[in-house]
Amino acid sequence: MFYLIGLGLGDAKDITVKGLEIVKKCDKVLLESYTSILTVGHTVLEEFYGRPIVLADRELCESFIDEFLQEARFSDIALLVVGDPLGATTHSDMLLRAKQLEVKTEIIHNTSIMNAVSCCGLQLYNFGETVSIPFWTETWKPDSFFDKILGNFSRNLHTLCLLDIKVKEPTEESLTKKVRQYMPPKFMSVKEAASQLLGIIKNRQDSDLTEDSLAVGLSRVGAQDQKISAISLKEMSNCDLGPPLHSLVIPARNLHPLEVDYLNQYI
Amino acid sequence: MFYLIGLGLGDAKDITVKGLEIVKKCDKVLLESYTSILTVGHTVLEEFYGRPIVLADRELCESFIDEFLQEARFSDIALLVVGDPLGATTHSDMLLRAKQLEVKTEIIHNTSIMNAVSCCGLQLYNFGETVSIPFWTETWKPDSFFDKILGNFSRNLHTLCLLDIKVKEPTEESLTKKVRQYMPPKFMSVKEAASQLLGIIKNRQDSDLTEDSLAVGLSRVGAQDQKISAISLKEMSNCDLGPPLHSLVIPARNLHPLEVDYLNQYI
Structure with a gap:
C-alpha cells in the first residue's frame, strides 16, 4: 500500500491519529520536502515517530517515485506531505502513476492553508x-x-x-x-x-x-x-x-x- | 481556555494528535452537532476519548454559549467541530465573543471539504x-x-x-x-x-x-x-x-x- 499522509501546518502533533498509526506500521516513511515545510525540522518528526525518515526532494518525487511505488506493491510505504497531500499537482500525478502500476493507495487528509x-x-x-x-x-x-x-x-x-x-x-x-x-x-x-x-x-x-x-x-x-x-x-x-x-x-x-x-x- | 478543535471528515481517528491530547485533559467537551456530521456517531467518539460529550445544537451554540465561555475563564472547555473549526460563521462569532469576555482561545485546525x-x-x-x-x-x-x-x-x-x-x-x-x-x-x-x-x-x-x-x-x-x-x-x-x-x-x-x-x- 502507498499512503499519502497530510501533516497539517504546525508541528509534529498536527498529524491525525490515523496518520500516526499508519506511520508507525509502515515499512518505509518518506517526507516530501519541497512543496512546503513544517515549522519543525524532520529530526523532530523522527523523534516523535521513533523511526527514521527519508527526505524526498523534487528529483526523488518526480524521477524516482516509481521505485518506491514498486516497493509499495509488496510493502507499506508512506509519503508525508505538509498540509493536505493533494494540495500540489505532483501528488495527484503520483496517485495516477500508482494506479498504472496497480499499487493500492490511501489518502489521509489534513488541514492546509x-x-x-x-x-x-x-x-x-x-x-x-x-x-x-x-x-x-x-x-x-x-x-x-x-x-x-x-x-x-x-x-x-x-x-x-x-x-x-x-x-x-x-x-x-x-x-x-x-x-x-x-x-x-x-x-x-x-x-x-x-x-x-x-x-x-x-x-x-x-x-x-x-x-x-x-x-x-x-x-x-x-x-x-x-x-x-x-x-x-x-x-x-x-x-x-x-x-x-x-x-x-x-x-x-x-x-x-x-x-x-x-x-x-x-x- | 476555550478550544475549538476540528475533527476532520471521516471517523474518530481523524482528530489530530494535538487535538486528542487537549480533549483528554479538558474539563468539559462539547460536540457541535448542526453544521456538519461525522460518519460515526457521538457515542463512538465518547468511547474513543473515554469520556462523555455534551451535544451542542444550534440553540446552545447561538444562545447559551456565554455560559460555557464564562466557565472557560477558569477551566478548560473544548468545542469539537466536524471538518475545520472555522468553516462556519458561528465559530468565528464565538471566538469574538470569547475575546469580549477575556477568555483565552486556541484553534486546532483539521481538514474540511x-x-x-x-x-x-x-x-x-x-x-x-x-x-x-x-x-x-x-x-x-x-x-x-x-x-x-x-x-x-x-x-x-x-x-x-x-x-x-x-x-x-x-x-x-x-x-x-x-x-x-x-x-x-x-x-x-x-x-x-x-x-x-x-x-x-x-x-x-x-x-x-x-x-x-x-x-x-x-x-x-x-x-x-x-x-x-x-x-x-x-x-x-x-x-x-x-x-x-x-x-x-x-x-x-x-x-x-x-x-x-x-x-x-x-x-
Whole structure:
C-alpha cells in the first residue's frame, strides 16, 4: 500500500491519529520536502515517530517515485506531505502513476492553508480563486496573478496568495555540470510579496487596488507563534512577520461586519 | 481556555494528535452537532476519548454559549467541530465573543471539504468561489447560487457546492408553542442537488450549463467508503451515492489533462 499522509501546518502533533498509526506500521516513511515545510525540522518528526525518515526532494518525487511505488506493491510505504497531500499537482500525478502500476493507495487528509486561512476571520466562501506569487528575477517578472486578484476584487471576493518557496533549486551554473550545486532555500515573505504587488500597481494607473488597499499577512499558520497582520499593502511591504511560511490575502472591497470585527484584532 | 478543535471528515481517528491530547485533559467537551456530521456517531467518539460529550445544537451554540465561555475563564472547555473549526460563521462569532469576555482561545485546525474536495483530482487552485445549495420548499426556491456557478464556469473555474443539512430544525407548527418539536434530520444528496440545478437550467434557455454538463458527486469524503462519481448533471439526478454527507462539484469547461486523467477513474 502507498499512503499519502497530510501533516497539517504546525508541528509534529498536527498529524491525525490515523496518520500516526499508519506511520508507525509502515515499512518505509518518506517526507516530501519541497512543496512546503513544517515549522519543525524532520529530526523532530523522527523523534516523535521513533523511526527514521527519508527526505524526498523534487528529483526523488518526480524521477524516482516509481521505485518506491514498486516497493509499495509488496510493502507499506508512506509519503508525508505538509498540509493536505493533494494540495500540489505532483501528488495527484503520483496517485495516477500508482494506479498504472496497480499499487493500492490511501489518502489521509489534513488541514492546509487553503482552509486554515480562515483563522484571520475572512470567510472561506468569500474567497475567489487562489493565486501563486513567484519570486521575480532580474529578467523574469510575470504578473498574470495580479489580474486574477483584480478579478476576485471586482467580484467582491478575497484572494489567497500562496507565496513562492525555493528548496534545493540547482544553481544556474551547475545545470550543465555533472555535479549539481544547490542554492540556499528561499521562502517569500509577505514583505517581498507586497513589494512585488506594489511594483505592478505602480505601472497600472487604473488599478482598483492601490498601495492603500487592505492586505492580510499570515505567518506560521497553525503554529504556536502564528502571526496575523491586517494593514495596507504599503505597510505590508515594510512588515516583518518572522520566519516562514508566509501567506498573503487581498480581501474583498466590502467585508461582512463579522469579518471586519475579526480583522480588527490584527490591525 | 476555550478550544475549538476540528475533527476532520471521516471517523474518530481523524482528530489530530494535538487535538486528542487537549480533549483528554479538558474539563468539559462539547460536540457541535448542526453544521456538519461525522460518519460515526457521538457515542463512538465518547468511547474513543473515554469520556462523555455534551451535544451542542444550534440553540446552545447561538444562545447559551456565554455560559460555557464564562466557565472557560477558569477551566478548560473544548468545542469539537466536524471538518475545520472555522468553516462556519458561528465559530468565528464565538471566538469574538470569547475575546469580549477575556477568555483565552486556541484553534486546532483539521481538514474540511474545502480542501479535501481535491480527492476527486480537480486542482484546488482552479476552484472559484464556493456556493451553498439550500433545500427548496414549495414556496421558497432561491437560485442565486446558480449565477455564481455560471460565473465560475465562464472564467473556467470549478465550483464546490456545499449541500444543505437540516438538523434539529423546529417544525413550523411548534414555532409558536411552548414545547418545540423537531423535524427529522435531512441531508441533501447529490441527486437532489442535481435535480434542483436541472430545474433552474430548464428555465434558462441561454445557460452555458446544460443537463449534459459534467458534474462530480462526492460522498463521505475521508471515510473508508468514500464515493466519487463523474457523470452528467442529468445522470447525477438519478445517482445514489449512499449515506450523507454529500458534496457536488461543477467542473470548469476546460480541464487540465491531469484532471481529466484523474476524473476518468470515476466515470
